[in-house]
Amino acid sequence: MSVIIGLTGGIAMGKSTISNFLKKKGIKVVDADQIAHAVLNFSNVVSDIADTFGKIFLNPDGTVDRKRLGKIVFSDPDKLKRLNAIVQPQIRAEISKKIATLSSEKMVILDAPVLFEQGYEKSVDYVMVVATDEKTQISRLMQRDNLSKSDAKKRIEAQIPIEEKMKKATVVIDTSGTIEATQQQVVKWLVNKKLLQNPGEFGEVK
Template sequence: MTKVIGLTGGIATGKSTVSDYFKKIGFPIVDADKIAHEILQKKSVQKALIKQFGAEIITGKHVDRKKLGSIVFKNENALNVLNEIVQPKIRRMILKQLKHFKRNNRVVVLDAPILLEQGYQNDVDFLMVVAVDRVTEISRLKQRDSLSNVEAEERINAQMSLNDKKKLADIVIDNSGTIADTELQVLKWLENNLLVR
């Protein structure tokens, strides 16, 4: 029977490092962020977003995620409106991909930044949370997305707290060391849970 690993963490905690490792060892990945990007390209979705947030969120023919983020991460109601528009479509695509990969694989990874916030914990067998301390998280986010301290805090605070995620996790991966350290933690957990034998 196929096991689904739900991979999540805080923003900029290094979830991609773990996701890349899963790819490297041959596990198929259902990437919620990639799916979200695809959903944002749909004309019907763009139309609904323009109606709610204005035409300035479109640059060329694409949703400008940075502009949209600057609106929704300051305002919980705006974030809820965005989620009402896009999350049902994202969910349909995620469940479709999970079903597809479960046919021929012993392990599938659902990589989703807001896995818990959107209630996917019932769709996974194990919950893996990638974590770093708050100072490191803010520093990495500022550097990665060229944000101010205030903007970084807003984005982190818009998600469930990392401590709350860690309490629900089957395994917490500490990503404050080297990539090799992180990969070793993942491998040990997989071996202990008989997923790669």
């Protein structure tokens, strides 16, 4: 049976950097965001979104216009709730299927931005929260997703405050420094938990 580690944090706080680092180490990562994107292409989900929000939120090819839909749901908590009612049960089912296929692995990372919002912390053994300061977070999000400062703040405010997530964490990883410093924190914790071996130089793990 795998040890499941929930990896989460505030949006644009460096979670993907850690996730990609762990993947390169050969650790299996279940990416909830990738699954969420895939779910948006499910025919029943597309149909429900069109019925709930209108066909104007579909592209000419019939796929969901994610950017346009995101703009309205992150500006209106009620609309976000309605969207989650459509997609989250499907996402949860797909995550469960994926984790089940990895049961022979020593550990599996569940990379989930909304780990706490959707109650996934109840299904994992440890919770790793990545965090940085708000100014850095807003700057990263604006640059990453080509958002205005106002839209970036709306997306941040749609999530549980990072301070609350940190209180619920097994371990908090500070991503305000260099990538190398961030990676070292992750490795040190995993080695201490005997989930990784560290045979030589710090970061040389297997």
